[in-house]
Amino acid sequence: MDQVNQLQAFKQHVESYVLFNADEWLELEKYLTYIQLKKKDYFVEKGKVCQYFGFIAAGSVRYFNIRNDGEEITNFFSFANELVSSYKSFVKQQPSIIYVQALEDTSLVCISHSNIQKLTEHPLLAHKMERFGRLVAEYYLCCYEDRVQAFITQSPEERYVELLKDGQDVLQRIPQHYVANYLGVTPVSLSRIRKRIFIPAK
Amino acid sequence: MDQVNQLQAFKQHVESYVLFNADEWLELEKYLTYIQLKKKDYFVEKGKVCQYFGFIAAGSVRYFNIRNDGEEITNFFSFANELVSSYKSFVKQQPSIIYVQALEDTSLVCISHSNIQKLTEHPLLAHKMERFGRLVAEYYLCCYEDRVQAFITQSPEERYVELLKDGQDVLQRIPQHYVANYLGVTPVSLSRIRKRIFIPAK
DNA sequence: TTAAAACGTTAACAAAAGATAAGTAATTTA
DNA sequence: TAAATTACTTATCTTTTGTTAACGTTTTAA
Numbered sequence: 001m002d003q004v005n006q007l008q009a010f011k012q013h014v015e016s017y018v019l020f021n022a023d024e025w026l027e028l029e030k031y032l033t034y035i036q037l038k039k040k041d042y043f044v045e046k047g048k049v050c051q052y053f054g055f056i057a058a059g060s061v062r063y064f065n066i067r068n069d070g071e072e073i074t075n076f077f078s079f080a081n082e083l084v085s086s087y088k089s090f091v092k093q094q095p096s097i098i099y100v101q102a103l104e105d106t107s108l109v110c111i112s113h114s115n116i117q118k119l120t121e122h123p124l125l126a127h128k129m130e131r132f133g134r135l136v137a138e139y140y141l142c143c144y145e146d147r148v149q150a151f152i153t154q155s156p157e158e159r160y161v162e163l164l165k166d167g168q169d170v171l172q173r174i175p176q177h178y179v180a181n182y183l184g185v186t187p188v189s190l191s192r193i194r195k196r197i198f199i200p201a202k
Numbered sequence: 203m204d205q206v207n208q209l210q211a212f213k214q215h216v217e218s219y220v221l222f223n224a225d226e227w228l229e230l231e232k233y234l235t236y237i238q239l240k241k242k243d244y245f246v247e248k249g250k251v252c253q254y255f256g257f258i259a260a261g262s263v264r265y266f267n268i269r270n271d272g273e274e275i276t277n278f279f280s281f282a283n284e285l286v287s288s289y290k291s292f293v294k295q296q297p298s299i300i301y302v303q304a305l306e307d308t309s310l311v312c313i314s315h316s317n318i319q320k321l322t323e324h325p326l327l328a329h330k331m332e333r334f335g336r337l338v339a340e341y342y343l344c345c346y347e348d349r350v351q352a353f354i355t356q357s358p359e360e361r362y363v364e365l366l367k368d369g370q371d372v373l374q375r376i377p378q379h380y381v382a383n384y385l386g387v388t389p390v391s392l393s394r395i396r397k398r399i400f401i402p403a404k
Numbered sequence: 405t406t407a408a409a410a411c412g413t414t415a416a417c418a419a420a421a422g423a424t425a426a427g428t429a430a431t432t433t434a
Numbered sequence: 435t436a437a438a439t440t441a442c443t444t445a446t447c448t449t450t451t452g453t454t455a456a457c458g459t460t461t462t463a464a
Binding site for chain 2: 065067073088092097120127130134137138144147148149151153181182
């Protein structure tokens with residue numbers, strides 16, 4: 001995917017939050033950074049400060065942690081036309097507690113933290129950029145609200161069934177043990193859940 | 203607690219995000235609503251649109267859900283000097299999926315949704331209000347990020363031990379079965395966890 | 405103040421999940 | 435392409451959790 005198309009996709013996504021006119025876009029474009037990740041490249045590594053806030057024009061990423069025993073624990077995924085960052089690390093400019101890694105070759109349109117600072121002080125763009133930042137945070141906040149709600153009110157099996165409903169395409173692209181972590185269970189347990197669901201007891 | 207003190211506490215909290223000068227405060231104050239809740243009064247009810255975004259000057263609230271079988275499931279708590287709203291409902295102006303109820307008599311400094319709209323278009327205050335909104339959303343997003351992380355990487359027992367560390371005072375004020383829900387386990391299970399922790403096997 | 409309701413603990417049993425290991429299939433990569 | 439690695443399932447055993455019910459205590463409300 002070339003930069004023109006990446007920018008196009010980025011614009012479309014941003015405008016689902018806030019509308020910018022042509023002049024504003026010309027100015028905003030100066031602050032964008034294009035980043036290409038190959039499969040397994042890191043967008044952020046644990047212990048390092050997340051420098052960019054990214055939009056996935058193409059590809060996908062996985063957010064994970066490494067336990068003391070070396071096991072990788074997957075928290076989350078982001079796909080094309082979604083945003084990506086180690087949010088807390090980016091916002092607070094503190095070392096990330098997670099890794100964010102490309103699941104496949106991935107094209108990103110990014111804004112660095114220092115450019116975000118400049119944009120939120122920019123005479124022409126400040127107001128809309130603040131609003132954009134707020135709406136993005138609110139969007140993800142609502143996602144997390146749902147996710148916490150699910151952990152509290154649903155069993156792992158129910159969470160998996162729910163995920164099957166609105167994430168068929170997603171599930172097919174992701175190794176199952178990553179999904180298991182995402183649901184908060186072990187891969188072995190997810191395998192049993194699948195067995196229970198697909199081959200009901202006679 | 204009288205309104206002067208409530209406003210004082212509110213100002214202090216807001217200024218931990220964004221600084222407003224005296225003139226700005228005088229203007230902003232026009233948009234505030236003071237709400238008193240008696241114990242067990244609702245701040246928001248399920249199915250109704252959350253009209254206010256509130257700051258708890260004194261008191262505390264509990265966020266909960268009612269399951270099909272009538273059981274109440276507690277999601278979250280907010281205490282004095284914290285913000286409260288059914289975030290998703292307030293932001294999207296759609297019916298709340300949860301109840302928010304006062305755990306004790308509670309004094310709130312609130313801004314209505316329509317006033318938030320006016321403030322984010324206000325010639326004097328817009329920029330700072332947008333920033334305030336963004337920083338608040340980011341703050342809560344980080345809280346949720348931690349909470350989801352805890353569900354994925356920790357056992358209920360570990361989550362409880364963690365909660366004991368930084369929430370001693372909180373735990374003493376809240377019925378234990380509310381805490382159990384918050385941790386994602388049943389009250390019976392939390393009782394067993396407590397037994398395991400406090401009376402270690404000989 | 406007394407009766408009713410709500411709380412927390414414990415017990416007993418069933419269901420589910422974790423840990424470990426083994427075995428097969430699929431994918432990677434040298 | 436062959437060897438190595440990774441992924442998924444299955445089995446066994448242990449631990450934890452859920453469910454239901456009982457019991458004494460505390461709190462609430464009539």
